[in-house]
Amino acid sequence: MLNKKFEQIQLSHGGGGKEMNALINDMFFTAFANPILTSQEDSAQLQLSGTTAFTTDSFTVDPLFFAGGNIGKLAIAGTVNDLAMMGALPEYLSCSFIIEEGFAIKDLQTIVTSMAEEMQQSGAHIVCGDTKVVPKGCADGIFINTSGVGKIIKQGISVNNLQNDDVIIVSRDIGRHGAAILMARDSLSLESDLTSDCASLWPIVEQLITANIDIHAMRDATRGGLSAVLNEWAMASNVGISVDEKLIPVSTEVQGLCELYGFEPYDLANEGTFIMALPRAAADKALEVMTQYCHCDQASIIGYVTDAHNGKVILNTPWGSSRYLDIPQGELLPRIC
Amino acid sequence: MLNKKFEQIQLSHGGGGKEMNALINDMFFTAFANPILTSQEDSAQLQLSGTTAFTTDSFTVDPLFFAGGNIGKLAIAGTVNDLAMMGALPEYLSCSFIIEEGFAIKDLQTIVTSMAEEMQQSGAHIVCGDTKVVPKGCADGIFINTSGVGKIIKQGISVNNLQNDDVIIVSRDIGRHGAAILMARDSLSLESDLTSDCASLWPIVEQLITANIDIHAMRDATRGGLSAVLNEWAMASNVGISVDEKLIPVSTEVQGLCELYGFEPYDLANEGTFIMALPRAAADKALEVMTQYCHCDQASIIGYVTDAHNGKVILNTPWGSSRYLDIPQGELLPRIC
Numbered sequence: 001m002l003n004k005k006f007e008q009i010q011l012s013h014g015g016g017g018k019e020m021n022a023l024i025n026d027m028f029f030t031a032f033a034n035p036i037l038t039s040q041e042d043s044a045q046l047q048l049s050g051t052t053a054f055t056t057d058s059f060t061v062d063p064l065f066f067a068g069g070n071i072g073k074l075a076i077a078g079t080v081n082d083l084a085m086m087g088a089l090p091e092y093l094s095c096s097f098i099i100e101e102g103f104a105i106k107d108l109q110t111i112v113t114s115m116a117e118e119m120q121q122s123g124a125h126i127v128c129g130d131t132k133v134v135p136k137g138c139a140d141g142i143f144i145n146t147s148g149v150g151k152i153i154k155q156g157i158s159v160n161n162l163q164n165d166d167v168i169i170v171s172r173d174i175g176r177h178g179a180a181i182l183m184a185r186d187s188l189s190l191e192s193d194l195t196s197d198c199a200s201l202w203p204i205v206e207q208l209i210t211a212n213i214d215i216h217a218m219r220d221a222t223r224g225g226l227s228a229v230l231n232e233w234a235m236a237s238n239v240g241i242s243v244d245e246k247l248i249p250v251s252t253e254v255q256g257l258c259e260l261y262g263f264e265p266y267d268l269a270n271e272g273t274f275i276m277a278l279p280r281a282a283a284d285k286a287l288e289v290m291t292q293y294c295h296c297d298q299a300s301i302i303g304y305v306t307d308a309h310n311g312k313v314i315l316n317t318p319w320g321s322s323r324y325l326d327i328p329q330g331e332l333l334p335r336i337c
Numbered sequence: 338m339l340n341k342k343f344e345q346i347q348l349s350h351g352g353g354g355k356e357m358n359a360l361i362n363d364m365f366f367t368a369f370a371n372p373i374l375t376s377q378e379d380s381a382q383l384q385l386s387g388t389t390a391f392t393t394d395s396f397t398v399d400p401l402f403f404a405g406g407n408i409g410k411l412a413i414a415g416t417v418n419d420l421a422m423m424g425a426l427p428e429y430l431s432c433s434f435i436i437e438e439g440f441a442i443k444d445l446q447t448i449v450t451s452m453a454e455e456m457q458q459s460g461a462h463i464v465c466g467d468t469k470v471v472p473k474g475c476a477d478g479i480f481i482n483t484s485g486v487g488k489i490i491k492q493g494i495s496v497n498n499l500q501n502d503d504v505i506i507v508s509r510d511i512g513r514h515g516a517a518i519l520m521a522r523d524s525l526s527l528e529s530d531l532t533s534d535c536a537s538l539w540p541i542v543e544q545l546i547t548a549n550i551d552i553h554a555m556r557d558a559t560r561g562g563l564s565a566v567l568n569e570w571a572m573a574s575n576v577g578i579s580v581d582e583k584l585i586p587v588s589t590e591v592q593g594l595c596e597l598y599g600f601e602p603y604d605l606a607n608e609g610t611f612i613m614a615l616p617r618a619a620a621d622k623a624l625e626v627m628t629q630y631c632h633c634d635q636a637s638i639i640g641y642v643t644d645a646h647n648g649k650v651i652l653n654t655p656w657g658s659s660r661y662l663d664i665p666q667g668e669l670l671p672r673i674c
Binding site for chain 1: 347348351352354357377386389392393423431433464471484497556557606665666667668672
């Protein structure tokens with residue numbers, strides 16, 4: 001019914017009246033269907049117990065569609081990952097759209113379908129939502145906010161919990177999401193199979209927890225990349241972190257783009273790549289679990305925690321020299337996520 | 338430190354690096370300070386039990402500042418009210434900003450200060466957040482998403498729970514928010530003291546619950562106004578609702594603006610006005626509680642639930658005629674909230 005009447009989003013789709021109800025019923029409730037969502041109350045009603053993780057993220061990525069994903073997949077994976085990184089089961093999500101008048105209904109349908117598909121990776125459900133439409137020129141296409149709640153099933157994972165002699169593991173080759181967006185934005189016609197790493201990390205985190213891996217800290221390396229995560233950890237736990245450049249997996253495509261643009265892969269955003277700090281004795285078992293997943297077949301120990309240079313990250317180059325790996329400054333790539 | 342360096346938001350304030358950390362620490366953590374928020378983890382950690390309400394809302398109001406409030410006050414009151422309307426204590430909020438490059442830091446500070454002040458009305462706390470900056474022209478000033486969770490302390494309030502012979506109470510005169518935005522937008526130079534009704538409703542809801550009022554349904558009449566709420570109720574509970582035009586409080590200022598623009602006050606948005614369905618026997622006590630609050634001194638019974646015209650709302654005019662009060666169609670006022 002919706003698609004027959006309109007090909008583009010109208011202001012009335014956000015007006016709180018008939019047209020908005022039709023959009024919500026025909027598209028959102030159909031794609032995201034579950035009894036909590038469709039209850040029509042002002043809020044979802046959840047049964048929660050224990051310690052619950054709560055997180056939020058707004059997505060403004062440009063372009064909306066890129067190699068390896070789109071804003072919808074990203075909006076689900078991003079919030080699912082924020083929960084997973086706390087050892088929390090991604091249970092319930094909210095979803096709030098800000099849509100520009102004139103946005104193509106078929107693109108919205110593609111995005112919504114991607115969201116529904118991506119939720120199947122973790123078993124999360126959208127249980128409440130909101131839809132706003134702004135006049136043409138007041139937003140750029142579509143922005144999506146997702147917030148999430150879920151039960152923490154592995155306690156103690158914390159930015160403050162890095163311990164001397166912990167090893168640092170990265171789950172896969174870094175910088176793919178940033179590089180994929182850069183490629184899509186500049187319509188680079190490089191011969192490249194480069195895709196974003198955009199993915200829900202809960203399945204692999206669940207296996208690490210099931211295998212009783214003693215995870216001290218875990219974080220997905222989104223905006224600010226590997227550099228930002230390691231620096232936040234070093235400062236929060238007041239430890240030094242030493243990483244070896246030659247151990248950090250970087251694809252040749254990402255390396256090539258970095259050389260072309262003068263970026264460092266450590267600063268580029270990822271959307272399905274995580275960093276973990278854990279006792280050295282647990283590292284082999286963790287890698288064994290991780291490398292069962294094809295996107296983690298390059299999971300590697302890239303360094304360790306030390307009591308030297310507290311609060312700093314040291315990058316050791318293949319030529320024997322060392323330098324501080326700083327937290328990124330300025331803006332590398334606006335609207336990366 | 339932040340204010341000395343920049344007068345306007347830069348893209349780097351959303352880049353995930355040093356500048357973003359400074360904005361978060363110097364402005365957001367200062368205004369919203371609480372131990373859960375400042376823990377620096379990927380998600381807030383909450384202790385929840387029983388039945389929890391979960392809701393989300395994105396705010397895109399234009400203009401950002403209006404008589405009686407601003408987007409910040411609105412973003413807190415709106416989500417607090419969605420929780421309150423479910424009989425839930427507004428406990429924890431998330432806050433996600435999408436800011437246009439070049440936005441004045443002093444305006445952001447004003448908005449953030451309003452948010453902190455408005456949270457004092459309900460005791461809610463912001464426990465997690467996100468900040469995105471988009472290039473100039475990609476958004477209009479600032480958009481704010483707030484999501485909220487809180488324990489339901491009064492069970493059974495539901496859109497499906499209207500019962501024959503329930504009375505319908507409105508908490509105050511209707512249409513103020515819509516009218517205030519209209520005035521602000523058109524820079525109307527009418528001599529008018531009209532202000533938005535924007536307010537957190539938890540204090541009054543808490544008193545109604547404490548007084549053991551048997552609330553069957555309760556909803557704040559935001560987008561779509563009184564018409565939308567009553568129609569949703571009539572359809573969801575499969576009942577008729579009969580309301581008397583002469584009993585519905587409308588200020589002379591709102592009435593005047595409606596006549597000028599050809600709007601109906603029933604369709605105009607409110608942001609601190611709620612509708613309640615409850616047994617006739619409980620109405621006096623409810624009104625006694627409500628009228629203790631100055632913004633509810635006009636709280637009134639405006640109609641009742643009937644088993645005639647199921648799924649429809651009947652508006653009885655002062656001249657003895659009746660008509661269906663329909664759910665609004667089209668878009669009255671884009672970016673009302």
